Amino acid sequence: MDYKETAERILEYVGGPENVANVSHCATRLRLILKDESLADDDAIRALDGIPNVAHGSGQYQILVGINVPKLYERFQPLVSGSAAETAVAVDEGGSPVTKVFSAISAIFSPLLAPLAGSGVLRGLLILCTQLGWIAEGSSTYTILYSASMAVFYFLPVLLAVSAAKRFGANPYISALIGAALIYPDFLGLMGDVGNGAMGDFFGIPVVLMNYSSTVIPIILAIWVYSHLFKLLDSKVPEDLQLVVTPLVSLVVMVPLTMIVIGPIGVYGGELIAAGVNWLLGVSGMVAGAVVGGGWSVLVSVGMHWAVNPIMINNIAQNGMDYICPMTFACNFAVIGVALGVFLKAKDRDVKSFSLTGVITIVLSAIIEPTLFGLLVKNKRLFLAQIVAGAVGGAVLGLLQVHTTAFVFGSVVTFPAFISADMMNFVNAMIGLGISTVLGAVLGYAFCKKDEKLA
DSSP: OHHHHHHHHHHHHHOOOOEEEEEOOOSSEEEEESSOOOOOHHHHHSSSTOOOOOEEETEEEEEEETOOOOHHHHHHHHHHHOOOSSSOSSSOSSSSSHHHHHHHHHHHHGGGGHHHHHHHHHHHHHHHHHHTTTSSTTHHHHHHHHHHHHHHTTTTHHHHHHHHHHHHHHHHHHHHHHHHTTTOHHHHHEEEEEEOOOOEEEEEEEEEEEOOOOOOOHHHHHHHHHHHHHHHHHHHHHHGGGGHHHHHHHHHHHHHHHHIIIIHHHHHHHHHHHHHHHHHHHHHHHHHHHHHHHHHHHHHHGGGGTTHHHHHHHHHHHSBBHHHHHHHHHHHHHHHHHHHOOOOOOOOOOHHHHHHHHHHHHHHHOOOOOHHIIIITTTHHHHHHHHHHHHHHHHHHHHTTOSSSSOSSSGGGGGGGGSSSSTTTHHHHHHHHHHHHHHHHHHHHHHHOOOOOOO
16 A cells, blocks of 8 residues: 555545544544545545545544554644644544544554553463463563563553643653653552552642552543643743743642542542443343443444443453453454355355455454454344354353453454463353354354355
């Protein structure tokens, strides 16, 4: 793909830069908020090399690109903003508050997907090697690999601070310092043996002390607030004083404000949300698994799955495990099954090639969007087959209380995330995913027509 030419053509086909209110991207899609979506030519964009499909959802115009979407974004964003700015948003926001929230979550977490996934797989492999006796727990080798696998979670506030700053238009380096201050050893030491909820003070103002390592919500809220302060300082402080005054005021205001107000609200808010979701899972893991396993592809198709990802990340960071993530695997393996069923029955060479490519892509990378948009969304029978297979597999995973020890996307290469102290967890995961795959293949074969076409 010629990314520069493709970016220029996309901009032309969506109505030009004046019709683009916002641009961002997630793991596989270029996400645009258009002032008038009726000006966009869907068919012309789909005809471009390397663009499997477009989708409308959550108030966004989403262009499916694949894992190389950052390269296209790098060429597209300057055409809209006029400069290759660091911030993910260089133009005015548009859309509803809900749209803005989904767009923000997507932009903030997208850059962290690779380190989170890689660290998760490494953690699973380390657990396996320890259980097999290949690496002794507590040895220097173990400690080095454990540090490599867990650093992304410990320093999550710093990493999120940088990506949130780019999304909200704040200084990423000062934002990183705000995140780092929250996990500075001397600050954590103020809690003593009490832990979360210990009390301190700041010039006589009570401070509820918290361990912000591995937290998600507090730093995102803090950088959102800081972005407004940063823009105010940037506009009011004389240019010759900005080098000192802007960072000084930023740190003096934001670090105490975060520790006194924003941080505790974020921690308790995040714990409340996670507790609510986990309570529902506890009431009926089978029902929850059916809903997530069957409905995940629907959320993915409209880009709303990003609202659930932070809950899974928070569960992993705080509890070391998560029950929602395996249910998303059920969806992916149902897609694999349906695509395999189509491959086995369809006679059209293009359909067989596309479905087999989809199977390989998901097995290796967990990217379901090409198959989802290119094959399933267009065919209600096949989409229903995938939903049913995902729901059944998810229900089994929920019933067996399968969990992952890392936040990963559903593929064969991320199976190590199912490895834990209870080896039956891995076995049960294979049972649930096997059911999703086999049932998906059977239904896909049954619902696919021999003369099935891609168009």
